[in-house]
Amino acid sequence: MKYLSNVASLEFFPDRCVGCGICLEVCPHEVFALENKKAVILDRDRCMECGACAGNCAFGALNVDKGVGCAAAIINSLISGGEPSCDCSGESKKSDCC
Amino acid sequence: MAELKFMKPALKEKTTACCGPAQGALQEPGEMSGNTSLPPGKQGRPAWVTGTLTTEAGPISIVSTDLTMSDFWEHVKCRTSAFRNNYAVNPGLYAVGEPDKNSAVLISANYKLSFDALREALKGLHVWVLVLDTKGINVWCAAGKGTFGTDELIRSIFSTRLDSVVNHRKIIVPQLGAPGISAHQVRKSSGFTVCYGPVKAKDISRYISAGYKATKEMRTITFPLIDRLILTPMEINPAMKQYYPAYSLAMLAIFGLQPAGIYFREALVDGLPFLLLGLISVLAGGLITPALLPYIPFRSFAIKGWLTGTLLVIFSLKFTALFSQMNTVLLIFTYLFFPLASSYIALQFTGATTFTGMSGVRKELKIAIPLYIAGIVVSLVLLLVFKLGAWGLL
Numbered sequence: 001m002k003y004l005s006n007v008a009s010l011e012f013f014p015d016r017c018v019g020c021g022i023c024l025e026v027c028p029h030e031v032f033a034l035e036n037k038k039a040v041i042l043d044r045d046r047c048m049e050c051g052a053c054a055g056n057c058a059f060g061a062l063n064v065d066k067g068v069g070c071a072a073a074i075i076n077s078l079i080s081g082g083e084p085s086c087d088c089s090g091e092s093k094k095s096d097c098c
Numbered sequence: 099m100a101e102l103k104f105m106k107p108a109l110k111e112k113t114t115a116c117c118g119p120a121q122g123a124l125q126e127p128g129e130m131s132g133n134t135s136l137p138p139g140k141q142g143r144p145a146w147v148t149g150t151l152t153t154e155a156g157p158i159s160i161v162s163t164d165l166t167m168s169d170f171w172e173h174v175k176c177r178t179s180a181f182r183n184n185y186a187v188n189p190g191l192y193a194v195g196e197p198d199k200n201s202a203v204l205i206s207a208n209y210k211l212s213f214d215a216l217r218e219a220l221k222g223l224h225v226w227v228l229v230l231d232t233k234g235i236n237v238w239c240a241a242g243k244g245t246f247g248t249d250e251l252i253r254s255i256f257s258t259r260l261d262s263v264v265n266h267r268k269i270i271v272p273q274l275g276a277p278g279i280s281a282h283q284v285r286k287s288s289g290f291t292v293c294y295g296p297v298k299a300k301d302i303s304r305y306i307s308a309g310y311k312a313t314k315e316m317r318t319i320t321f322p323l324i325d326r327l328i329l330t331p332m333e334i335n336p337a338m339k340q341y342y343p344a345y346s347l348a349m350l351a352i353f354g355l356q357p358a359g360i361y362f363r364e365a366l367v368d369g370l371p372f373l374l375l376g377l378i379s380v381l382a383g384g385l386i387t388p389a390l391l392p393y394i395p396f397r398s399f400a401i402k403g404w405l406t407g408t409l410l411v412i413f414s415l416k417f418t419a420l421f422s423q424m425n426t427v428l429l430i431f432t433y434l435f436f437p438l439a440s441s442y443i444a445l446q447f448t449g450a451t452t453f454t455g456m457s458g459v460r461k462e463l464k465i466a467i468p469l470y471i472a473g474i475v476v477s478l479v480l481l482l483v484f485k486l487g488a489w490g491l492l
Contacts, residue, residue, distance in 0.1 A: 070449030
């Protein structure tokens, strides 16, 4: 299953990549592959912007606008201001999380 | 005095609602540290603790790898209740089997479901489990929020004196915890190397025996039918609790309202089909769309929900006698309002999936919200037109 195409905010800076492969390890959607000792993006549309790759890249070769892909969280953030997060308990807006 | 201090966190946890609350600073960072060395017996030992192991870092509870009926019952409640935080485990270090100084260390969240899935997967192994304080939230969600995070991990490593419990310097962090963890920072601050384990707890034994190596399958998350269905109560419940009662009352009032007062017969006879259509749209968006997610065309959840809703409304109008004599204005209202309601509810399911990202949901909302608002306004106008017509004012 894939979500909307051409929306993911994932950015890759190949010149900073040392090919350690941690992004392949943490990505739950097989977005990356290793080619010629460097990471490559196989399919950006599979990215769900969880931020695992960027947070674990010690060389700053990845950047992503990390966030929750949750309509309730985003609607809440539009109403109350601030970043969308899984804090759905505050209001009874939605008792579900993430 | 010390007793009192230990009791405090547990009491607070009880009152915290699902997904841990905006009041993230509820517990002072140091406050929970005492908890880890607290023999669980002090707070009524949980049934899954089978004994105590003495280590250099103090007594450690040994946990069972067998789940009991009461565990399963709690899982059902975890899946359906709004107050998931009642199902939290005390953070700290636990032992499985008879671990020694060379045994593997696994990191987990203090959500009962996460912890239970892990300990059940550890049958026959001798390992340490370090439970982080994620405010009773599962690994993946907590990692997204940062409560399953670098700081909490480092803090727990120090507060449990993990370095004196094991000789090696490796910890296995669940792969879905990676969004909250910076492996290189953990190593720098604590000396422990983070090894990312598999996505699912059930693969952990194979991962360990393969020498901390995961296959591609173990690293990839899927979203099969059973997982989708298991999450639907958390979509249907809020819709039924928050919107349906108010909607029902409004519809009954609209149909019962006559120039001479409110008539219950009219309210029930004319309003009932619309209450049923309301239920149908909750089912369309909250159950059928998630269940058939990969088979419904289009990637947008709003469109998927709208399609399902439209089909179900057509089906209901065609094959049931309830709506045989529908007024044209009400018919337009029905085809406008109920598919939109289904669409809105289906869009909420983005929060439960394993593959939707924030940018995508933002894009959907940007287009969908104005349409929903316009739909509601037009729906209200249509109901008004219907009422005025029924009263002979048009």
